[in-house]
Amino acid sequence: MRHQITIVEKQESSVTIKVSIQIPFEKGWIERLKLYIVTPNKKDTYQLNHVKNEQDYAFFETTINLKNAAMYQYYFSFEANGKFQYYKKINITGENSVTKEECWKMSVGFDVPEWAKGASMYHIFVDRYRKGNGTKMEQMPKRTIHQNWNESPVIGPNQNGEWNVDFFGGNLRGIEETLSYIKKLGVDIIYLSPIMRSQSNHRYDTADYKHVDPYAGTNEALKSLCDKAHKKGMKVILDAVFNHTGNDSMYFNQYGTYNTIGAYQGAESPYYTFYKRVYVHEKHDFAYWWGMKNLPECDGNSPEWRNYVFGKNGVIDTWFALGVDGLRLDVADELTDNFIEEIAKAVKRNKPDGFILGEVWKNPMRMGRSYISSANEMHSVMNYFLVDALIRYYKYCDIWKLDNALREILSEYPEETIQTLMNFTSTHDISRALEIFGGDVFQKNGEWAWNLQNDSLEWIKAHHMSRKEYKTSKLVFESYVTALAFLPGIFSIFYGDEVGLEGIGNLANRAPYPWEHRDKELLQFFRNIGKVRKNEVFLKKADMRVMKIEPAQFAYERFDEHNQIVVITSRTHHITNVSLPNEYKNAKLIFSTKGSGKEQLQPYGAIVLKIL
Secondary structure, eight states: OEEEEEEEEEOSSEEEEEEEEEEEGGGOSEEEEEEEEEOSSOEEEEEOEEEEEETTEEEEEEEEEEEOEEEEEEEEEEEETTEEEEEOSSOSSOTTOOOGGGSEEEEESOOOOGGGTTOEEEEEOGGGTOOOTTOOOOOOTTOEEOSSTTSOOOOSOOTTSOOSOEEOOOOHHHHHHTHHHHHHTTOSEEEEOOOEEESSSSOOSEEEEEEEOTTTOOHHHHHHHHHHHHHTTOEEEEEEOOSBOOSSSTTTOTTOOSSSOOGGGOTTSTTGGGBOEEEETTEEEEOBGGGOTTOBBBOTTOHHHHHHHHSTTSHHHHHHHTTOOEEEETTGGGSOHHHHHHHHHHHHHHOTTOEEEEOOOSOGGGSSOOTTTTSSSOSEEBOHHHHHHHHHHHHHOOHHHHHHHHHHHHHHSOHHHHTTOEEESOOTTSOOHHHHHHSOEEEETTEEEEOSSOOSHHHHHHOOOOHHHHHHHHHHHHHHHHHHHTSSSEEEEETTGGGTOOOOHHHHTTOOOOTTSOOHHHHHHHHHHHHHHHHOGGGGTOEEEEEEEOSSEEEEEEEOSSOEEEEEEEOSSSOEEOOOOGGGTTOEEEEESTTOOSSEEOTTOEEEEEOO
């Protein structure tokens, strides 16, 4: 049996499709052939009509109209010689039932940029990556400047009780000077942490959305970086922080730093309506993100704020005019669906194939939100949901978590979202994976935390991995990265992970890139992975099938009509035997670690085989 879906007509918010199916005569006399199209809220049934017989097949078809949506699941049923049965993508449960895993999937009106599918990404925390040659940093109020690039970042508050105000001076010029280095990792996309003027080194507390922070560079420097990256075949996406601003900003201006009347000064400010108000202790006050007084929360329903962000000549127009190719939306689940939809319209207005990635820590299809399913908002998300499960598998042998995460993603996410999930080695918000695999980690209140009898800031400041811890952790890390790198989606390297940069929590993990102290063996490992991913172009859109998730090994296949690879990784410190299906007996070894091969995996070893 075979079926085909063709587009008959495209409308602005819907598509008319023709569904055709051919059934061999050997199945018997076919009656009551039906198509079922399923969304989270309903299931629609359509009758397919017989149109002709040809050679050994009977042909049926129907024409239907579907609204734009990122995710439809579908399957068929029919009666053959009076016997009822299902026609589905795979048959797990037999003829009498259908699960989500067994359905086909399709999207309608969901346009995800081709350049983002299966890409490789380099995630840069700008202040800590590289200071451009000849760059001078003028002293600015409320900021301290590190005189030595190899110093440790300030962990916790400084002597004045201020957080995140120590700067190393990593800037856009420094990134531009290392584009060849980044390209050698196989990178297609450079993702920059926030670069607009802010009051902190992380810049998630924006002070001026339309001007690059002086320590990061200038608007002209951003345009130059984008132009040079494009010439090397790479895209640039920016971190977009629209849920809140800084209190020391031109919009809020709590301390009178700017020559503007800020919202803090009162309702006469042109920015007053930018912010949410709440009723606290019998009086109105501003809302603050997670109660942090330095982060007043913006009102996504404010016409003035909305116009400033995505109106004509607004923030998004300004950024895209400088050459950026997409956005990563900070705390996307705290923005309204309508607000994200308007962001998407503005992005598309500027760049028809602009990419939008959201910070979401859970399964986005189960959050009661439309920011993926509507087909009008984000394209994909940071894949915390899966990375957390993969780390738990390597750290704690949590097989159930990894198996469940993969099942949910492969059956519930749109295919093009799967192809653009951000599968990261680490991020600025979690401990670096090297640290997680090398130390004693436990989960506290649903978040990763550390417990070596003392998880205080003082302990974190004094912590350094021993040579033995680093060596052991590196073995696990390479197996983890191999498993991660060949999964469907965007393989994202957090700056410094490729050379062994350490760091616990979301302050120490932002140490300066160690240009003078790099683990060159680890760097070559990452470059080798990048080469394989570049060579195997089919991986950008290939399907995935899990082969096994066991205490000792994790194995999965990636495949399309013409190509097929298997990835096998070890999570044990013992040598383990490899049991290959017959079809892989003569497959070519295209990647391996630490001498692992077709017959055995070395401790925490990994192999990738391709059928020729």
